[in-house]
Amino acid sequence: MEVFGRYRNLIVLVGVLFAQILGLAVQVRRTTDTEPTRLIRIWAVGSVSPLEKGLLWFQNSTDNIWHNYFYLRGVRAENRELKHEIEQMRLEQVRITQDADQARRLQALLAFKEQFISGTLAAQVIGSSGSELSRSVYIDKGERDGLKPDMAVLTKDGIVGKVLRVYGSTALVLLIDDQTSGVGSLLEKSRLQGILRGTPAGAVVLEKVMSDETVPIGEQVVTSGGDGIFPKGLPVGTVTGVSPGSDLFLNIRVRPAADLGRLEEVLVVTKVDEKQAEPDETSPMRAVDILAERLPTVPPKPDATSGSPAPGAVAPGPPASNGVASSSPAMKPTGTNSSGSTSAAPKPVASNSSTLKSGSPNSAAPGPAAANTFAPKSAAPKSGAAKTGALTSVPSAVRPANSNATASQPAQHLRSQPAATGKPNAPPSAASATAGNSAPPKTAGSSPSAKPVTPSARTPGAGLASTETKSATPQHDPVRKNAGPTPPTKAASANPSPATAAGASTTNSTATNSATSSAAKKPPAKPVASGAATHPPKPQPVPEDSPQ
Amino acid sequence: MPITYTSGEQVEVYRFSPFATISIPLAAILLQAILPRYLHFFTIFDLPLLVTIGFATARRNPLAGLLTGCLIGIFQDALTHQPIGLYGISKTVVGFAASSLGIKIDVENSGARFLLTILFYVVHEVVYFMIARGLVGLHMEWSWPHEIGSGVANAALGIFVYALLDRVKQRT
Numbered sequence: 001m002e003v004f005g006r007y008r009n010l011i012v013l014v015g016v017l018f019a020q021i022l023g024l025a026v027q028v029r030r031t032t033d034t035e036p037t038r039l040i041r042i043w044a045v046g047s048v049s050p051l052e053k054g055l056l057w058f059q060n061s062t063d064n065i066w067h068n069y070f071y072l073r074g075v076r077a078e079n080r081e082l083k084h085e086i087e088q089m090r091l092e093q094v095r096i097t098q099d100a101d102q103a104r105r106l107q108a109l110l111a112f113k114e115q116f117i118s119g120t121l122a123a124q125v126i127g128s129s130g131s132e133l134s135r136s137v138y139i140d141k142g143e144r145d146g147l148k149p150d151m152a153v154l155t156k157d158g159i160v161g162k163v164l165r166v167y168g169s170t171a172l173v174l175l176i177d178d179q180t181s182g183v184g185s186l187l188e189k190s191r192l193q194g195i196l197r198g199t200p201a202g203a204v205v206l207e208k209v210m211s212d213e214t215v216p217i218g219e220q221v222v223t224s225g226g227d228g229i230f231p232k233g234l235p236v237g238t239v240t241g242v243s244p245g246s247d248l249f250l251n252i253r254v255r256p257a258a259d260l261g262r263l264e265e266v267l268v269v270t271k272v273d274e275k276q277a278e279p280d281e282t283s284p285m286r287a288v289d290i291l292a293e294r295l296p297t298v299p300p301k302p303d304a305t306s307g308s309p310a311p312g313a314v315a316p317g318p319p320a321s322n323g324v325a326s327s328s329p330a331m332k333p334t335g336t337n338s339s340g341s342t343s344a345a346p347k348p349v350a351s352n353s354s355t356l357k358s359g360s361p362n363s364a365a366p367g368p369a370a371a372n373t374f375a376p377k378s379a380a381p382k383s384g385a386a387k388t389g390a391l392t393s394v395p396s397a398v399r400p401a402n403s404n405a406t407a408s409q410p411a412q413h414l415r416s417q418p419a420a421t422g423k424p425n426a427p428p429s430a431a432s433a434t435a436g437n438s439a440p441p442k443t444a445g446s447s448p449s450a451k452p453v454t455p456s457a458r459t460p461g462a463g464l465a466s467t468e469t470k471s472a473t474p475q476h477d478p479v480r481k482n483a484g485p486t487p488p489t490k491a492a493s494a495n496p497s498p499a500t501a502a503g504a505s506t507t508n509s510t511a512t513n514s515a516t517s518s519a520a521k522k523p524p525a526k527p528v529a530s531g532a533a534t535h536p537p538k539p540q541p542v543p544e545d546s547p548q
Numbered sequence: 549m550p551i552t553y554t555s556g557e558q559v560e561v562y563r564f565s566p567f568a569t570i571s572i573p574l575a576a577i578l579l580q581a582i583l584p585r586y587l588h589f590f591t592i593f594d595l596p597l598l599v600t601i602g603f604a605t606a607r608r609n610p611l612a613g614l615l616t617g618c619l620i621g622i623f624q625d626a627l628t629h630q631p632i633g634l635y636g637i638s639k640t641v642v643g644f645a646a647s648s649l650g651i652k653i654d655v656e657n658s659g660a661r662f663l664l665t666i667l668f669y670v671v672h673e674v675v676y677f678m679i680a681r682g683l684v685g686l687h688m689e690w691s692w693p694h695e696i697g698s699g700v701a702n703a704a705l706g707i708f709v710y711a712l713l714d715r716v717k718q719r720t
Binding site: 008009012013016017020021023024025027028037040041043044045047048051052055125127128129130131132133134136137138164165172174178179180199200201261262263 | 588591592611623628629632633637641680683684685694
């Protein structure tokens, strides 16, 4: 007893330490499901969190009063900027939607299963663990709000952590920079997978990436979805440094995308659905349509399509979904424009520019009227062509070889070939003029842009046949190169008949076929498309002493 | 009457009111939980440790010191995601040592408090490190510059904390 009295303090110290060590040993052995210390934690959190929430409420109230009543300077300017930003984002959204649709279609083809975040809960950070060695925060949502352990927590910038413990009205979130956390991650470009961990110093590193891999600094890190907590593809951070680590692995330092030191509001992912991707076929509007609506348009001319007096004019094919885009190639009566249309076919914006170009009077190119005789044949494949200009241009471009072969044949033979449009004997109208482009594609000499004009090229019909054999394919590219600037003045002066001129000029290259195909598809009411068609076709041939 | 190494033969023993005994540690833990949200660097401070040292040196009672440290540490542990007992053991040791040392030497002047705080901070971190690695199996890295720097920062803050505690302590 005397010994106890003498060493009382020491004995008590040993006893207390022993009890705590024993408790530690029990905790380390047990899993978190049967947590023996939960009661202590609940008491501790319960005594602290009301004060934290009260402080947060006070802070928010003060902020609201200040921001909503006193600090309203510059709101109008900001509103203007935001509206402008919304406009831009709408355009961007359409484009992204298309990309997403495409991705879904591809995923559906491959029977991929996707994870969708279908439920989130906004929460406010009310406090932290207060320890440098325990990087975790408390949020003001808990079990009553439907939170459960292992739910992902993120911000708009990137992932933050996961819910570790849930209490009545609060929850403990383990941050990704804690050394006990682990996030399945992958590098965005190289698709290398690793595990994101925190270090005791509070840094974040990506582990388990082999040292023979090349990881560039600045590469983005996203979640891989392999941990079963974070859905795939969420931003994690950026690679800030790479150094050789231990055990054949790289030591990749990552700067978290979310500012973990200044967390205020977070989103807790409460529901993640996993389902197979379903392609959305009802895409409301394409980005090109929105852009086209914003471009200036030529005033409509009511007699644009019906104004062609040609009796057998090739009727336009199935109307394209986008009048501007589809009409653009048709407005390239010259070989120069047609060459541009081939490349522009898959690019709607380029088509628009060519459409505007075609509105100029110079777009009428000179050429032998005989080119019109090929109209029905060339129109035939175009009318049934696919919706996309790029697709239609391909078969057309392939066709010229045949067209050339038939070009020397009598026109009557060509006329007898049924057009897909149902108008076999299409006389030279605007549409047929463009349609005729495909028939003798190699008559580059007849194009104003084609400088080496042969004398025979000036002769309608015969000239076509002769040029076909001489300069068909080789002149294709040069014509396209010289396409832009050359045609207008010569074309306008050389050929008073724009319709025939269009037909002749488009024979320059195979590229004109795309224009033809688009012409077949163009909707009749579109003023832009009717630029050439508005000129009444003149059946008389071009004079042989044409300047060309 | 304890014999001290100071010039005086007697040392003052203080006590704290029940309200201060409860509210001051609670406030320290609360501030430690809240302030890092706004001041991220505040994580290097350990306000509960400073309160533990302050209480222990003022009371000069090893039993009271170790129990105070034990309770504050367990409370602090409960707010972390680590097993309960890491801070509890560390602060128990510090509380016992601070109160035991407070009997022997004069801890009333700021210089002694400054040096003692650095010493106790390092002791606290060493104990924590050993338990975390040895018992819990946490992967931890020891960095002397970081620990000394944090100790100095805590000691600087401790001077103000002890000054506040001096205002509420009562002579027995």
